Amino acid sequence: MTISMDALDEKLITLLRHDGRRSISDIAIDLDVSRATVRARIERLEKAGIIIGYTVILRADTVEAPVRGIMLIEVEGHASDRVVKALSGFPEVLEIHTTNGRWDLIVELSATSLPELDAILRRIRLISGITSSETNLLLNTPRSTRARL
Structure with a gap:
């Protein structure tokens, strides 16, 4: 499945790349959208294979x-x-x-x-x-x- 990413998707991915453990509520506040919007965007990006997982990043x-x-x-x-x-x-x-x-x-x-x-x-x-x-x-x-x- 190919999806196009908009500015909100890009901001969401940036936030997740810097802290993949952030709560959906905190991300929603930073993006000025609802928690449901953040959750739906994350699920869509995962389903499309753009987000393939979450991990710990070590120095x-x-x-x-x-x-x-x-x-x-x-x-x-x-x-x-x-x-x-x-x-x-x-x-x-x-x-x-x-x-x-x-x-x-x-x-x-x-x-x-x-x-x-x-x-x-x-x-x-x-x-x-x-x-x-x-x-x-x-x-x-x-x-x-x-x-x-």
Whole structure:
């Protein structure tokens, strides 16, 4: 089901992203609408698959793997699907993004130490189809709306 979102839906989602545990009454007050309107909007957004769940968001630097990095990867020819499949088998890989420009993939990694991150990078660089890479350490995450599971 595809639905169009209006300004009220966008404000509602913003409020929920900042505090998914807020009461419907509090949200209704902030949005200047009735509780029934908020409840109906949330149910509609959930049914449409726009809101797929609620979770706890942790500060990224408090999780078990305090060393995190972004690896930029260049892939030869049409090997992207194969490389993505191989990367998906690494538990240290948090996210994989395809992109355009100089790099074909952007991969977010986690590790418990710098030597562990180094070992992960060496294993990833051995994947057939990867022609070049560059890695940057993430030093701090002052704001994140993504959950760390």
